[in-house]
Each structure stands twice: as C-alpha cells, then as structure tokens.
Amino acid sequence: MVSRGKAEQQAARNARLAAALRENLKRRKAQARSRKEPVTAREVGPAEAPAREMPANGSNAPDFRRNRRPD
Numbered sequence: 913m914v915s916r917g918k919a920e921q922q923a924a925r926n927a928r929l930a931a932a933l934r935e936n937l938k939r940r941k942a943q944a945r946s947r948k949e950p951v952t953a954r955e956v957g958p959a960e961a962p963a964r965e966m967p968a969n970g971s972n973a974p975d976f977r978r979n980r981r982p983d
Contacts, residue, residue, distance in 0.1 A: 916924075
C-alpha cells in the first residue's frame with residue numbers, strides 16, 4: 913500500500929468536503945423552492961388538506977412550541 917503525503921490527504925479531504933457542501937446547498941435550495949410553491953386545491957382536496965391552527969395571538973406565523981397548551 914502506498915501512503916500519501918499529508919498535503920495530498922488534506923487536499924483530498926478538502927475536495928470531498930467541498931463536494932458535500934455543494935450537494936447540501938443544492939438539496940436545501942430545492943427544499944426551499946418546494947416550500948415556496950403554493951399548494952393548489954387540485955393537488956390536495958379539502959379532506960386531504962392539513963389542518964392548520966391559528967395561533968392565539970392572531971398572527972399567520974406557525975406555532976413551533978413543543979408543548980402547545982390550548983389557550
């Protein structure tokens with residue numbers, strides 16, 4: 913087995929990390945684009961639509977609390 917120098921190993925590691933970061937960025941951008949697209953009534957019927965609760969404060973922001981208490 914031929915051992916590679918430390919500089920070559922570091923360069924190979926940096927190349928792997930750069931490729932992984934690029935793939936991660938592409939995946940996250942695709943997820944953001946899919947969240948941005950509106951869901952139409954044709955895609956999800958009224959019975960299949962997820963029920964969304966309105967927060968007690970009246971805003972349209974989703975409620976991310978872990979232990980939601982009925983207010």
